[in-house]
Amino acid sequence: MTVHEALKAAVAQLRKAGVEDARLSAEVLIQRVLGVGKAHLYAHPDRVLTPEEERRIAEGVSRRARREPLQYITGVVEFYGLELExxxxxxxxxxxxxxxxxxxxxxxxxxxxxxxxxxxxxxxxxxxxxxxxxxxxxxxxxxxxxxxxxxxxxxxxxxxxxxxxxxxxxxxxxxxxxxxxxxxxxxxxxxxxxxxxxxxxxxxxxxxxxxxxxxxxxxxxxxxxxxxxxxxxxxxxxxxxxxxxxxxxxxxxxxxxxxxxxxxxxxxxxxxxxxxxxxxxxxxxxxxxxxxx
CATH class of the missing domain: 3.40.50.150 (Vaccinia Virus protein VP39)
Incomplete structure (x- = not known):
C-alpha cells in the first residue's frame, strides 16, 4: 500500500464514521506514524508503506473512526504555541x-x-x-x-x-x-x-x-x-x-x-x-x- 492509497482509504473510512475533520485526521495520523510533515506526505504519494506502518495507521484510523479524539490518539495538542501531552x-x-x-x-x-x-x-x-x-x-x-x-x-x-x-x-x-x-x-x-x-x-x-x-x-x-x-x-x-x-x-x-x-x-x-x-x-x-x- 502506498501513502496515497492509505490516505484515500483512511479518509473514506472516517467520513463513513461521521468524522467531521476526516481528511485532517487522516493526514495527521499518517504523518505521526511516518514521522513526516504534511508537505512531505503529498510530495511522496507513491512511497510504499511497510507492514508495521500499515498496521499502526490502521490502528489509529480505527480509533478515530470510533470517534476517539485525535489528540488522545496522537497524545499531544498545541496550546499557545506549546506542545502539551x-x-x-x-x-x-x-x-x-x-x-x-x-x-x-x-x-x-x-x-x-x-x-x-x-x-x-x-x-x-x-x-x-x-x-x-x-x-x-x-x-x-x-x-x-x-x-x-x-x-x-x-x-x-x-x-x-x-x-x-x-x-x-x-x-x-x-x-x-x-x-x-x-x-x-x-x-x-x-x-x-x-x-x-x-x-x-x-x-x-x-x-x-x-x-x-x-x-x-x-x-x-x-x-x-x-x-x-x-x-x-x-x-x-x-x-x-x-x-x-x-x-x-x-x-x-x-x-x-x-x-x-x-x-x-x-x-x-x-x-x-x-x-x-x-x-x-x-x-x-x-x-x-x-x-x-
Missing part, C-alpha cells in the same frame, strides 16, 4: 482557552512576581503557558484528579517551568484555604456544560473526555458559585480573576463575580473594581474577568 485523564485544551492566557498576561504591569492560582489545571495548559510567558510569576496548579496531576506534572517538566509551577491535589481553592495562602490572580477554565446537555455533545466529547471536567451542574454555573464563594478568603489586594465561560453564560457569571469581588473588597470606599468580558474568534463572550485595587 494530553490523554483521557484530562480535558483537551481548546484554542478559545488561549483567551484566558491573553487576559492574564495583560495584567503583567500590575505585578512583578504574582502568585497565580490555576484552578482545575487539568493538563497544566494554563499554568505552563503563563509560566512560559511571565518569567516572574509563580503558579499553583490545583486539580482534584490524580490522573490530571500526573499529566500536568509531565507537561511542567517538559517545558522546564517546574521551579515556578507547584501542583497540589485538591478541590478548587481549598488547598490554599487550608494553608491560609493568598493569591494575586485566580484563573480557571471550570466545568460549565449543564448536566443535561452533555449526552447531546459530539461523541468525541461526550464519550471520551472526562465528565468531571465538563459537568457544571444543572445550569452549568455550579462550579462558578463555589469558586467565587472562596475568593474573599484567598484573593489578595490588588487582585484579579479570569474564568472561561460557555456561550450565553457571560452575563450571569459576571454578575456572580461582581458580587464576590464586593465581598473581597469588604465595602471599603477607596476600592476600585472593574469587570468585563472578552470574546473569542467566533464572537462569543468566552472570558469573564474582574480586578480590584
Amino acid at each position: 494530553v490523554g483521557p485523564e484530562v480535558l483537551i485544551p481548546r484554542p478559545e482557552t488561549e483567551g484566558l492566557v491573553e487576559r492574564v498576561l495583560g495584567w503583567r504591569s500590575m505585578w512583578e512576581r504574582p502568585l497565580i492560582a490555576d484552578v482545575g489545571t487539568g493538563s497544566g495548559a494554563l499554568a505552563v503557558a503563563l509560566a512560559h510567558h511571565w518569567p516572574g510569576a509563580r503558579i499553583v496548579g490545583i486539580d482534584v484528579s490524580p490522573g490530571a496531576f500526573q499529566v500536568a506534572s509531565r507537561n511542567i517538566r517538559r517545558h522546564g517551568v517546574a521551579a515556578r509551577v507547584t501542583l497540589v491535589q485538591g478541590d478548587l481553592l481549598f488547598p490554599l484555604l487550608e494553608h491560609k495562602q493568598r493569591a494575586d490572580i485566580v484563573v480557571s477554565n471550570p466545568p460549565y456544560i449543564p448536566s443535561g446537555e452533555i449526552e447531546g455533545l459530539q461523541p468525541e466529547v461526550a464519550r471520551f473526555e472526562p465528565r468531571a471536567a465538563l459537568d457544571g451542574g444543572g445550569d452549568g454555573l455550579a462550579v462558578y458559585r463555589r469558586l467565587f464563594s472562596q475568593l474573599p478568603e484567598v484573593l489578595a489586594g490588588p487582585g484579579a480573576v479570569a474564568v472561561e465561560v460557555g456561550a450565553g453564560q457571560a452575563g450571569e457569571v459576571r454578575r456572580l463575580l461582581e458580587e464576590s469581588l464586593r465581598h473581597v473588597a469588604g465595602g471599603a470606599a477607596d476600592v476600585q473594581m472593574e469587570t468585563g468580558t472578552d470574546r473569542d474568534l467566533a464572537g462569543i463572550e468566552r472570558v469573564v474577568w474582574g480586578r480590584f485595587s
Whole structure:
C-alpha cells in the first residue's frame, strides 16, 4: 500500500464514521506514524508503506473512526504555541482557552512576581503557558484528579517551568484555604456544560473526555458559585480573576463575580473594581474577568 492509497482509504473510512475533520485526521495520523510533515506526505504519494506502518495507521484510523479524539490518539495538542501531552485523564485544551492566557498576561504591569492560582489545571495548559510567558510569576496548579496531576506534572517538566509551577491535589481553592495562602490572580477554565446537555455533545466529547471536567451542574454555573464563594478568603489586594465561560453564560457569571469581588473588597470606599468580558474568534463572550485595587 502506498501513502496515497492509505490516505484515500483512511479518509473514506472516517467520513463513513461521521468524522467531521476526516481528511485532517487522516493526514495527521499518517504523518505521526511516518514521522513526516504534511508537505512531505503529498510530495511522496507513491512511497510504499511497510507492514508495521500499515498496521499502526490502521490502528489509529480505527480509533478515530470510533470517534476517539485525535489528540488522545496522537497524545499531544498545541496550546499557545506549546506542545502539551494530553490523554483521557484530562480535558483537551481548546484554542478559545488561549483567551484566558491573553487576559492574564495583560495584567503583567500590575505585578512583578504574582502568585497565580490555576484552578482545575487539568493538563497544566494554563499554568505552563503563563509560566512560559511571565518569567516572574509563580503558579499553583490545583486539580482534584490524580490522573490530571500526573499529566500536568509531565507537561511542567517538559517545558522546564517546574521551579515556578507547584501542583497540589485538591478541590478548587481549598488547598490554599487550608494553608491560609493568598493569591494575586485566580484563573480557571471550570466545568460549565449543564448536566443535561452533555449526552447531546459530539461523541468525541461526550464519550471520551472526562465528565468531571465538563459537568457544571444543572445550569452549568455550579462550579462558578463555589469558586467565587472562596475568593474573599484567598484573593489578595490588588487582585484579579479570569474564568472561561460557555456561550450565553457571560452575563450571569459576571454578575456572580461582581458580587464576590464586593465581598473581597469588604465595602471599603477607596476600592476600585472593574469587570468585563472578552470574546473569542467566533464572537462569543468566552472570558469573564474582574480586578480590584
